[in-house]
Amino acid sequence: MDVLTATLAWLLDPIHWSGPDGIPTRIAEHLAISIVSLAAAGLVALPVGAIIGHTGRGGTLAVNLANLGRAVPSYAVLVIVLPPALQLAPTLGYEPSLGLSEIPTFTAMFLLAIPPILVNTYGGLREVDRDLVEAARGMGMRERQILFRLEAPLAMPVIVGGIRTSAVQVVATATLGAVVAYGGLGRYIVDGIARNENDRLFAGVVLVAGLALAAEGLLALVQRLLSPRGLPSAGEHAFRNLAEVPAPPAFLP
Amino acid sequence: GTGGGSKPTIKIGSDGFYESQLVAEMYAQVLEKAGYTVERSLALGARKVTSPALEGGQIDLKPEYIGSGLGYYDASKPSGDADANAAALQEILSGKGGGITVLDYSPGEDTNAFVVRPDTAAKFSLTTMSDLAAVQDELTWGLPPECETNPLCAGALTDTYGIDFPPANLEALAACDAPIAEALQNGAVDVAELCSTQPAIAQFGFVVLEDDKQTQPAENLAPIVRNDFLAKLSSSDKTAFEKLLNDVSAKLTTEVLTELGVEVAVNQKDVADVARDFLTEQGLL
Amino acid sequence: MRPGEPLLDVAWIADHLDDIAFRLGQHVLIAVIAVAVGLAISMALALWARRAPWLRGPVTGIAGVLYTIPSLALFAALLPFTGLTLLTAEIPLVLYTLLILFRNIMAGFDGVPADVAEAADGMGYRSAERLLQIELPLAVPLIIAGVRLASVSTIGLVMIVSLLGKNLGGLGVFITEGIQTFFATKVYVGAALSVALAIAIDLLLVWLERRATPWSRARAARAVAAD
C-alpha cells in the first residue's frame, strides 16, 4: 500500500514535471520513438498487407511469419542489433549515440509493430464479401479501384484495429530503449530498479500503462470514426492470429 | 573436510552475472564435499529479486559485494574502506530477514573502474581519474542510472575529482553490462564505468584510469548467510561451515577473479567446471 | 560481438548439446504448464460467463490490463509470497494467456450455428447435455486456434522467467548469458530454438485439431469436390 501512496506522491511532485528528466520530456521522447516506429511499420505493412490481401496470394506465409516472430523477445532483437548499429556509424556517418540508442530501439519497435498491421490488413481485406468484389469487377471497376473504393473502406475497422494493437504494444515495450540509454518513460523504470526506488519504478509503470491505454482509447475512437456508416458494427471475434493480440511488455534484465 | 552427523540442506543463490554465479558455485561445491545437500538458485536476475529472496528465506546463502550490497540499502554508506563496508553491511543485515551474517570477505575485489579507449587515453594523455576533469566536456560519459543518487559515483566525481554531474554528454548505461562495453568500444561513449575484473577490459584493451583519490567503494566478495540456517548447525559444524567459506574467500584475489572471469566469459567454460578446477587446484576439494 | 568471433560457434554448441536439450525441455515444460492452467481457468470463466453474460466485458477488460504490467514488477511483488518457485514463474505466464483463451472459447460458443442450437433444444437436450455434446465439440476448432496462439506467445514469454534464475529460465538463460558475456552464439541458439519450438508445437496442435475435428476435414473435402 505504501508503495501506492509513495508512487502517487512521486507523480504529484512538481519536481518531476520539468527539466530534461521531467515527465513531459519523457512522454515526448516515448511518443517520438513509438510514433516513428509505427509510421515506418505502417509504411511497410500496409502496402504489403493490401497486396496479399487483395490478391489472396502468399497470405498464409506472411501470417505465419508474423505469428512466429512473437517467439523472439524484443530484448533479444535489441541486443542483436546494437553491435552492428554501433559499428556501422563510422561508415554510414551517423552519430554513434544514434547507433547506441535510437537505432536499436527503433528496430526492435519497428519489427514489433509490423505483424499486427500486416495481418489485420490482410485479414480485413480477405473478409470482404467476395460477391461484392465480383459485383464491382462486373461493373468495370479496375483492381486498384476495387481495392481503394471497396475493400479498403470496408476493411478499415480491422486495419485500424491492427494499428491499434501495434500502438499499444509498442508504447508498452518502448521502455526497453532505456536499457540502451534511450529516454522515454522506460528511464523511470530502469532507473527505479537500478536505484532501488520503488516510487520511481512504479510511477514509470503507471505512466506507461496510462499512455498505452490512452493510445488504445484514441485509436479506438479513430476506428469508430473510420468505420463505414451503414455497417452493423461487428462484435468481438475470435483471435485468428497472434498479431491480433497485443504482446505483453518485454521484461527488463 | 569433515563429516559428522547429518547436515541440513542449504539453498545457495547468486546475482545474475557470471562472477557472482562462479563464487556461489564455489561455495556450493565445498559445502557439498562437506556433506551438505545444496539447492542452487543461481543467476537471479536482479537485486530486486535476490534481496527479497534472501530476506524471505528463499535462499540461505549468497556471495555479496560488500560495497554495492551496502549501497542497495543505503547509498550514502559505502566507502573505500573494506572493513567499514563489511561492518556497516553486517549492521544493516542483522536487522533483515531475522538476521543475516556476513562472513570473511575476499582479499580480491571487483570494484567500479572508469575506463577509456586507448586512443582516447593517448589523445588526452589520461592515466588517472584526476586527468579527466580538464577534458570532461570533450568526452561522452557512460554512467549507470543510479549514478546520480550514488555518492560513490556522482558524489565522488564532483566532490573529489571536480567533474560536474551530470556531465555535458551523458549516456545512462548500466555498469559492467554488455551495452556499455559495446558503446565504449564503438565510440558511442568515451568514458565508461565498468567492473575492474570484467574480461571486456582485457578483450578490447581498454585503459583503466587509476582511482588516484580512492573514491570507489571496497567491493570485496563476502558470503552472507541467514542466521536461522546457522542456528540449525551444531556449534562444531557451524565453525566448520564458516571456515569452509572463509577459506574460499581467502583464495579470491583480484587476479584470480579476473582470470576465472576470462575462463567463463571469454572461453565460454561452464561456471561449474571453472569453479571445480580452481578449487581442486587450490586443494579445497 | 567479440572481435574475430565466428557468427556461430559450432564447437560450443557441440559441447553443450545436453545443456541445450535440458533448457529446451525446461522451456517446453514451463510453457505447457502455463497454457494448460490458463486453458483450465479460461474455460471455467467462459462457462461462467455463458450463464452470466455481463461477466464477459469485465473479464476481457481485466485480462487486457494485465498485459501492461511488466513481469519484473510482478515477480518482485510475488516473491515474498510464492518464493523462487515454479509457481512464481507460471503466474505471469498464465495471466498472459487468459485474454487469448477466454476470448476464443467465448467466440467458439457464439459460433454454434443458430439452427443447430435450435434443433438441440427442440429435441429436448438439457442445458448440460447441450453444452457437453453440442457446443463444446463445435467450439473445438476455435479453442484450439486459441491454444495455438497462446502457446507460441508463451514460448516467447518464457524468457522473462530467466529473471528467476537458471533453475527456471529455459532457453531465456542462453539469451541473457549470451548478452552478458558478449557471446552471440548463445543468443542465436536461444532465439532460434524458441522459434523452432514454436513451430513444432504449432504443427502438433494443428495435427491434434485435425484428429479432434474429423467433420471439418469432411467439409474441406466437399468444398474441394464442389469446385
Next chain:
Amino acid sequence: MTLVGRPGIAATVAFDRVTKRYPGTARDHPGAVEDLSLEVPAGRICVLVGPSGCGKTTSLKMVNRLIEPTSGRILIDGADAAARDVTELRRSIGYVIQQVGLFPHQTIGENVATVPRLLGWAVARRRERSEELLALVGLDPATYRDRYPAQLSGGERQRVGVARALAADPPVMLMDEPFGAVDPIVRERLQNEFLRLQADLAKTILFVTHDIDEAIKIGDLVAVMQVGGHLAQFGTPDEILANPASDFVARFVGADRGLKRLALSRIESLELRPAVTAMVGDDAAAARARILADPFEFLLLLDADNRPLGWIGERDVPEDGLLEPAMASPTSPQLDRRTTLKDALAMLIDAEVQVGIVVDRKGALRGLVTVDMITAWAHASTDRAGPVVIS
C-alpha cells in the same frame, strides 16, 4: 420394418385461443399470433401457410414450447402441454426445421440416433434404429451412416433431418419449411417421398410452408394465416380452393384455384366414357357402320391385348377389307386412374384428338375422358355454399 411401420402412434394437437405477443412489441401492435384456435385430428397433416411474418413458426414453436404462449393452451391428446416436463415433452415430438440443424460434428448415424441416445437406448438398438430410418428415407445406411452432414447434398440432408425427427417414433411431428431450402426439382421428389412415408406412419404432423401449392399438395388440413397472426381460414384444401373465406385467402390461393382444385382429384373419380373400338383384323365394314352410327367421329383401334394403337377418323375407315395398325393416326395422351385431373386437362388441351385414353397397368383400355367431363365434374363437385367469389 419393426417400429417404423407401426402406424397410429399419433396424438391430437389442439390450439385453444392461443396468443403470442413478443416482449417489446407495442401494445396496440398485433401479436405474432392472435387468438389461434384449431384442432388437428390424430394421424393427419395440418399445414400452416401464409405470407412471411404471419406467425407460422411462432405457432409451431409453441407446441414444443421453444416459445411459451402469452395466453391460451395447447393440448396434446387433451393434455395441456404447459403442464408436462418440457424436456420429456420435446423428446416426444419430432422437430424438423428448414436449415435442418444437423449436428455437423456427428456422423449421419449419430445424428439420426440423437433422441434415442438422449432416451438412453442401448447402443445396438440405436444403431439398428438409425439404419432402419435411413433406409426408410431412401438413404443406403452402408453408404451414408458414417458420413458427416457436410458431405451430403441439400436434399440428402433434409431426408436425414426427417429420419432424425422420426427416431423415437414420436406421436407428433413439427416441420418448419422442411423443403424450403432445396431447389424445385428435388423439392418435388422430397414431397412425394414424404407423402408415401406418411401413408405408412400416420403421424400427426404440423407442417409450415409459405408455398400454397405445397400446402395443397401435402395437407389433409390447411390453416391459412394472415400477417398479424390471424387464422384466415382452416379447412381441407378442397374447401379452401372452392370457397375462399375472404379476399385475402382468394388472392393468396391465386386466380387459378379452379385448376389447383383439379390437382386434388384423379381420373378414378370420373365416370369414364366408353369408346367405340375395333380390333386389328376386324372386318372394316362392320366397324365403319358402328362408328358412323355414333356421334363421336373417331374409331379407336386396339391390338389383341386391348392396348390402344390410335384413332381412325370415321371417314377413313375402309369400306371393306380388314383393319390394320397402319390405319391408326396419331394417338392421344394415355392416362391412368392416378393421373390428376389437372394434368389430364393439361394433356388434353395439348393433344390432337382432345380425348384422353385411360388405360390400366397393362396398358389395356379402360375408357375415355374428355375436357367436358372434367369441367362438368368440377362444376358438380363445387358445393355452392355462398356465391362464387370472382377474383
Next chain:
Amino acid sequence: MTLVGRPGIAATVAFDRVTKRYPGTARDHPGAVEDLSLEVPAGRICVLVGPSGCGKTTSLKMVNRLIEPTSGRILIDGADAAARDVTELRRSIGYVIQQVGLFPHQTIGENVATVPRLLGWAVARRRERSEELLALVGLDPATYRDRYPAQLSGGERQRVGVARALAADPPVMLMDEPFGAVDPIVRERLQNEFLRLQADLAKTILFVTHDIDEAIKIGDLVAVMQVGGHLAQFGTPDEILANPASDFVARFVGADRGLKRLALSRIESLELRPAVTAMVGDDAAAARARILADPFEFLLLLDADNRPLGWIGERDVPEDGLLEPAMASPTSPQLDRRTTLKDALAMLIDAEVQVGIVVDRKGALRGLVTVDMITAWAHASTDRAGPVVIS
C-alpha cells in the same frame, strides 16, 4: 425521363460455339458449358434456365468476361467481346446478381451512381441520374437516396440492384437470379415491375433463373440448359411448351405445360362468341323466342349501359311482360381482354354457368368465351411439327 426512357439502346448478343472447362476438372468430365451457340436479338430478354449446376452463371459471366471462355467467341453487336478492353466492356454491360452486391458502406444514391462515377460524370449529373432511376424502379428518391443498404428490405434491395445496373444506360444487361432471394409474393411483384420497365427500355437482357415459371413469364426467348452445360432447347416460351425438344425438357417444363402455354395468351387472341342478349325492359316474349331458337340455353340480361346483369335460363324467360333485373340468376366470371387464357379456364371451370363474359373497361359486354373455345384455340395454335410427346 431523359435518358431512361430512351429505348433501343440495345445490342445483339451471340454465343458462338462457346465452351468453358474449369481447370482441375477431369478431361473426360463435361465442361461447365459445352459448345453453346445462341443469338439474342437486340432489345429482347433471353432467359437461361436449368437445374442447379447446369452452367447458367458460367455462361452469363463469360459475357462480361468475369470468366474467360475456354474456346468459342461471344459477339456483342457482332464484335468479339474478347477483343474489347475488359473494363470498358464491363462498364457498358449492366450486371445484377442474386446477392445483389450493393456496397454496404455507400448510400443507395451512391450505389446507384457507381458506374457513372467510374465514367467520370459530373456530380450534379450523377445525382440527377440516380434519383431518376430510383423513381423508375419505384423507390421515392427523397426517402431512399441517403439510406444504407442494411436499412432496406430484400425486395427494395433488388430494385436498387436493378437501378444500379441501369445507371449508365447499358445496351446489355446480365441478371443472375435477380429475384431468387425474395419470397414468392414480393418476387411476383418485382417480375411485373421488371416487365413494365423493359417495355420502356427495351434492353438486351440475359436473365438466369432455375424457375421455369419465371422463365416463361419473363423471357422473349428461353434457353433450357442441361447439367453438363448443354443447350437442351432454345426458343420462345410457346415453342418450348408446345414442342419440348427432349424428354429432359418435357420433364423440366412439367406435365402441365399445356396449361402453362395458356398463360402465355390472352382473351384478346380469341374470336369471341356473340351472346344472345336482352335489355332490362325489353319485351320478354320476343327475347324468349330468340333464345329458344338458339342452341345455347341461357339469355344474358344487360342493363341500359350494356353491362351484364346475369343469366336467365331459356325456360325461365317469362312468356309475356317485360324483363326485370330480378330475373337474372348467378353470374359467371367476368373477364377482360388482358385476362390470360389459363386464368380464364380456371375461372370457367369454377363457375356455375361455365361461360365467361368478356367486358371492356367500362364493364360493357364484348362477347362470350367458353372452355371449348379455349381448348380449340390451344389445339389450333399448336404447330404440329413432329408427333406430340406424351409424358
